Amino acid sequence: MIKQRTIKKSVKARGIGIHSGNMVNMTLIPAKIDHGVVFRRMDVGGKLIRAHNAFVNEVVLSTSLENKGVKVSTVEHLMSAFAALGIDNILVELDSFEVPIMDGSSAPFIFLSQSAGIEEQDAPKNFFVIRKPVKIQHKDSWAKVSPYEGFKVTLEIDFEHKKVKESGQKLSIDFAQQSYLKEISRARTFGYMRDVETLQRRNLALGASMDNAIALSDSDVLNEDGMRYQNEFVKHKILDIVGDLYLLGNNLIGHYEGYKTGHLLNDQLLSAILDQPDTWSLETFEEKDSPIKFYSEDWQNSL
Numbered sequence: 001m002i003k004q005r006t007i008k009k010s011v012k013a014r015g016i017g018i019h020s021g022n023m024v025n026m027t028l029i030p031a032k033i034d035h036g037v038v039f040r041r042m043d044v045g046g047k048l049i050r051a052h053n054a055f056v057n058e059v060v061l062s063t064s065l066e067n068k069g070v071k072v073s074t075v076e077h078l079m080s081a082f083a084a085l086g087i088d089n090i091l092v093e094l095d096s097f098e099v100p101i102m103d104g105s106s107a108p109f110i111f112l113s114q115s116a117g118i119e120e121q122d123a124p125k126n127f128f129v130i131r132k133p134v135k136i137q138h139k140d141s142w143a144k145v146s147p148y149e150g151f152k153v154t155l156e157i158d159f160e161h162k163k164v165k166e167s168g169q170k171l172s173i174d175f176a177q178q179s180y181l182k183e184i185s186r187a188r189t190f191g192y193m194r195d196v197e198t199l200q201r202r203n204l205a206l207g208a209s210m211d212n213a214i215a216l217s218d219s220d221v222l223n224e225d226g227m228r229y230q231n232e233f234v235k236h237k238i239l240d241i242v243g244d245l246y247l248l249g250n251n252l253i254g255h256y257e258g259y260k261t262g263h264l265l266n267d268q269l270l271s272a273i274l275d276q277p278d279t280w281s282l283e284t285f286e287e288k289d290s291p292i293k294f295y296s297e298d299w300q301n302s303l
């Protein structure tokens with residue numbers, strides 16, 4: 001059977017919070033079978049917040065979770081790394097309300113988890129299998145999931161910028177054929193320099209810099225080292241989607257398609273799926289008959 005996963009030992013990281021600008025200490029701790037991904041705010045008495053759509057509270061600039069007034073924000077890149085490595089059970093301790101932004105991608109979280117080591121646990125892993133299509137629309141943007149033998153993301157963005165247009169705004173990744181670790185994990189978040197200045201006047205994005213984002217001028221990329229992938233922009237949006245989808249609580253088997261989607265639309269899509277129990281089921285699989293060629297290379301290599 002395909003088994004649940006955690007990490008082998010605790011590991012620590014330290015980095016800046018993109019909105020607060022504060023240094024944040026984070027510890028990843030192994031967790032038992034059926035624990036799920038749970039955050040623990042050490043600065044407010046160890047309050048726990050489950051990484052699940054039911055606790056999503058804010059989706060404007062990043063995805064934030066809240067439980068009884070205690071919040072954890074910018075969870076999507078960390079969640080994306082856990083989804084990619086198939087980590088079901090883990091405790092994430094933080095001493096602030098934000099996950100550190102690191103370099104703006106999920107690669108540092110992949111590295112951190114892999115340096116702790118991935119461990120299989122003696123219990124079958126549940127997959128979130130899409131049985132019927134679910135679609136939501138907001139003005140001209142839309143997001144959809146449909147049944148698929150594996151895990152695939154197809155996304156088109158429409159970002160008015162010369163460099164983004166040149167690099168390609170549409171991409172489809174089937175994770176059985178393409179490695180998340182190689183093709184997606186290093187893609188960084190991006191934005192206009194002028195927007196960062198506006199946000200900082202509102203006390204937001206205080207930790208944002210060219211160390212953790214691609215900064216755009218009106219017509220160019222300002223980072224000295226340029227881009228990590230030719231189509232890094234759309235790849236980062238796919239990284240975000242993989243993280244947002246993991247708030248279903250289990251690895252998805254299905255095809256996500258989107259046009260101009262963001263954290264808000266992803267949150268609404270997840271709520272719509274969870275509200276219609278006939279559109280999905282939780283399933284376990286034997287290795288041999290799994291549609292889980294899904295992430296195969298990354299999953300095998302990380303054990």
Ligand SMILES: [Zn+2]
Pocket residue numbers: 076077189236240
């Ligand atoms: Zn992002």
